[in-house]
Amino acid sequence: MGDNNAMPRQIYQLKVTLADVRPAVWRRVLVPGGYTLDRLHRVIQYSMGWQDYHLHSFDVDGVQYGEPDPDGELALRDELDVRLDAIASKGTRLGYTYDFGDWxxxxxxxxxxxxxxxxxxxxxxxxxxxxxxxxxxGGAFGYAEFLAAVRDPAHPEHESMRLWIGRAFDPAAFDAERISTLLRRLA
Structure with a gap:
């Protein structure tokens, strides 16, 4: 016999928006509150479309979390030790930085x-x-330059940017169903 009075798992509805990019690149994701920040990192990577090639960190009220650096260059608290529901509630704002080069x-x-x-x-x-x-x-500025070049066949960088990307790139493309399928691999 199951306990019908058991509290259901808490689900956090998060809106993740890329700063300094117009028009906005954003995702709305539903994440269990019991997820640690390292799992939230993977949710952001999958949902945004990043490849997880670079370092990252979370900023929660001025405290930085991430993968601890054995060389101690970054003073990061271990993201494995912190659950979403321990640091956030409705209305909380968090920062997440990916790729300390492109920022x-x-x-x-x-x-x-x-x-x-x-x-x-x-x-x-x-x-x-x-x-x-x-x-x-190249970050938000480099992305704006890239878009200008790939959109305009007369742009001096058009051909080199097309070769660099090596595939068709549609800046308006977004497929929530495909992202959810990828996210289910995390569950």
Missing amino acids: WEHEIVVEDVFGAEPDERYPACVGGARACPPEDV
């Missing part, structure tokens, strides 16, 4: 917290807009 800043807002639906699978992506910038494009 991609993401703003994370906890839009809502609610009980898990028994027949839903988490984590899930339920909304968003626009494609993730390519890795190593």
